[in-house]
Amino acid sequence: MTAAVHDSPVVLDRRDGPYGEVALRRHGTLLQIIANGCFLMDTSDGRSERLLVDAAYDALDGRPEPKVLIGGLGVGFSLAHAAADSRWGRITVVEREPAVIDWHRHGPLAEISAGALGDPRTEIVRGDLVAFVNETSDTFDALCLDIDNGPGWTVTDDNHGLYAPAGLAACARVLNPGGVLAVWSAEPSPEFEGTMRNAGFQQVRTEEVPVARGVPDAVHLGVRPG
Template structure:
């Protein structure tokens, strides 16, 4: 998710507005940039995407070189930067994208956001799962080499209350169980969370935080952690 567009005063056009599983979702266009709004809260836009791309690249780089064709689960389709980056990387094997909002999926399949992910849907590695990520993680028994999560503005600023369960001790234990030994968890945030970083250390090893400068405000961050053998 990116906050760069919140300071732009260009005229805004509502492209689509729908009621989703957890309230209203809106796609807006501001100049050449698109924005996604959920229940009145700005989530992300197409102005930059550096940290969203780094989310999957950092996870791949953190994996052991001996892992061939690793599987990645991307939590949250958003404006599509993470998915497009994963598909552009031939080293990834299976690429699973989990998105709960039918509107967001439609915008990428046949709408205005298709320009950002059109290559992904023809790639045989891509598997789209329309589901709530919390429910999917807790009910699906699949394991992946990397989990790249970007469904909130960070562990301390969730879009819905239920999402908070991903970042507590029980949620981290479940995420760990969905990783192969040696796998990597990568979590996007709009700001650093010292409490979440400390919580990660109770379940993972080699915990670190990458900071990505943004035009204004605090840097975006990516929390990285390994599941040991």
């Protein structure tokens, strides 16, 4: 009986956010984020989130201290990895769920992100990423987006537009010439590669990270023309 209880997820916090219910669970040693009953991510691995950041940097043209916009704070792997790399310049993270930000600043997820949040290069923006890329006057050298399970599996319906031609055009608008768009996905999407090419991105490709079971995680990459 004790083992069964230990193996069951324990809800550490549950809140009604602007887009529905979000919960933070602990399952053994893992922390998990659940949105409206849908599993989003956990702290089990982080390889693909780190690849998201590294692949974006590698696709740049060697410019000094490039500015990166990270879409989605999540469990903090992407932010922590970017902040651990002194080559990045300003690091801006857009996160729409106040609870997620709070779990990083004052809760259990601080074990991953505390150092990154204390980095003077880091700025956390509370807001919707789709609205941000449509409204900001700022520009970046890299966009690393991880707000859904992929272009075909969005957390909320209004995120679909981000992966459509108009959404990709908005992403291109906030990228400096030669800047890189990197999009995380729970599975490779040849259709999305085609949409990126049709939107004008160059050097479009997909990098994959094998997982224990099922299809690999993927990072879709494209470069805004110079």
